[in-house]
Amino acid sequence: MGPWSGPWPDDPRFDPELLAGGDRRNVVDRYRYWRREAIVADLDTRRHDFHVAVENWQHDFNIGTVVRTANAFLAREVHIVGRRRWNRRGAMVTDRYQHIRYHPGIEDLLGYAAEAGLTLVGIDNLPGSVPLESVSLPRRSLLLFGQEGPGLSQPARRAASLVCSIAQYGSTRSINAGVASGIAMHAWIRQHAAPAAGPAGGAPAEAGSPAAPAVST
Template sequence: MKISSFGLSTAEIREELAPLRSDFSIAICRAKNPFNIGAIIRTAHSFLAKEIFLIGSEPYYERAAMGMQKYENIVEHPDEATFLAAVAGRHLIGVERDHARQTLWESPFPSGLVFLFGSENDGLSPELLVACHDVIAIPMYGINHSYPVAIAAGMIMCEWARRKDPRARA
């Protein structure tokens, strides 16, 4: 569903989008490439994620977000501890190949979950891995070790929509 932005203020567009928001959130922890963070914000907007948590002080590239950051609920946390306190009680699913307990295809997606993505070099921090209810991997073929984080986030959100969003079947 597309909301026409013609003649509406940013606040009015955000108000129109609020009841359409999906039942998942995205958290990006210390991603080093500002373009990747911006691309994830843009993709999260396309799936109307409930909110986007940015953990750490790394900047994002607004041009990569294509202006979508102004319509999103972006919540910044200086570190893992403040993020974990803010999402206490929510189901956390880390996306991390090296520490995966199961694949994307096997993992249930409970209501209100938060998908966590780590930095391109270091993945998720040990503190976040311990806090995750599940850690999943996206199946890969070939010799490459990992997907670019922005691509992985897009695949995860697409699978969430395929399973959970009745609008995806329309």
């Protein structure tokens, strides 16, 4: 979107710099020209009841994808267990709009889950796991993912109230952790969330919102 054409909206959610210079961010039309803080505040009124956690013991490059997907499905929070440093490139700047909480270890994550009333659900193709395709996920779930390759750590496996597997039909032993997170989050969405509405899958546009403003060329 280029610079705003016509009288500027009298609304504090709009960013004067974006109105003047244009908005080239990766956001749905509903949020064009909005301040970042205003976008986060609006998302906070609509976030879903599930959380996402990912282990980061070896600088997992999939975390950016997990964060981006959590933003797309409007997770309440993303929890990173282990190292605080991770490659943000895959997040495509969505980490600016998604709440992220860090935990030094599984024990700290468990304490948070208990206090928040969340059920820890591990996602990994382990012996004895329950097929994700047939399980009813708790509404207040904390979906936990391990790293690419080793999967869930032993402490994470012991801590999970439920471990779900994702059906695979080819020759590979595992799928990308970022892909697995998207499948699991969408499984929760199908069970608990209302269908998305509005342009580009966002919330319904409000009267006077900049869903399709006139843009100077």
